Amino acid sequence: MSSENPDTRTRILQTTLNLLENGQGEKVRMADIAKQAGISRQALYLHFATRADLLIATTFYLDEIKGSDARLAASRNATSGLDRLDAYIEAWGSYIPEIYGMAKAILAMSDTDEAAAEAWAQRMQDMREGCEAAIDALQTDGELSARHTPKQASDLLWTLLSVRNWEQLTQECGWSQEEYVGSLKTTARQLFTK
Amino acid sequence: MSSENPDTRTRILQTTLNLLENGQGEKVRMADIAKQAGISRQALYLHFATRADLLIATTFYLDEIKGSDARLAASRNATSGLDRLDAYIEAWGSYIPEIYGMAKAILAMSDTDEAAAEAWAQRMQDMREGCEAAIDALQTDGELSARHTPKQASDLLWTLLSVRNWEQLTQECGWSQEEYVGSLKTTARQLFTK
DNA sequence: ATGTCAATTGACACGGTGTCAAGTGAATTG
């Protein structure tokens, strides 16, 4: 299932991505993807056993394309814990809009599909590690506010940075991306540093 | 559609509520509700045109039963803005677990069903007003931190108090209800007061 | 020539929502 015809496979992933990004809010069906990719609906199932599989594969493809690892890793190079916190929020916060279409589709599936939920939880776990690392950096700098244990602080930061929260603030409250990143940076500083 | 046979109607609402609360995570179908309520599936459609309609009606029924208005209104009686903020977080935060089953079902529908999304947005708008009122109270007390405009503060508080965030903190991070309420109170104070 | 492999066409099953038509039984009203 992994490496039959790479061309078609990546073409599918690419068009899935396009449809999810552009087609704002529109539900993307297997048939839509097939049509757009110029293949039959059934050919989709030759490459991906289920819709959940396809979406999950698309998240990995997305990361690969956008180089998310590198971008998030950059925050590790910050010298002080404080800078690191900022850098992480900046990196992740800027990444969200690029994955939002995807995220929304998977999140929607998660409520019904176990596999999708699992996949998303896994990716959020990865993100969580970044939060923990940032909080740890604060603590080794002696900058972590005494108000929170590292665990609590990580939980809170992780929750604060959720895609749902980004969605609510930018889509519903009308915040600009800059406002979002800026506000979350100061919020995090206020909450977690002395 | 509103007041044919009140008995049957409320019996439907009641069992819908039960199924959503108890049946943890289980998907509740129209057929399930009908069966549990002791009527035919079609009779459901005699009272509620669509599943979304039923769920929406159930939220109102829920509020009615739990007396959410009264509980949230209590926070208005607080003397200082600070107390009011605390009281509001306490009231809403304690209300969430009682509506969580419902909320989850509606949230899940919202991703596909326009009506459900609209209904939920409406209810969150109501909750938002409570946030705004609390922030306003802070400001008239001269206690609102200069870091945020009232609008920003309301947006942030509103987002902070979302059901999704409660879900993440209590279900995924394992916070107890007391931890949640306590932590959010201090967080809000830290963010919004001088 | 034979086999393999990606892809095609077309049909179909399943689950869940919503619709339609005809019928039943009990209470309401002339």
Added chain:
DNA sequence: CAATTCACTTGACACCGTGTCAATTGACAT
């Protein structure tokens, strides 16, 4: 008492989207 109305029943069915199955095609390799 008969007629009507009303809540509800049974059963069939259409629609949609996902996923499956079987038979076929056309290209490329050995």
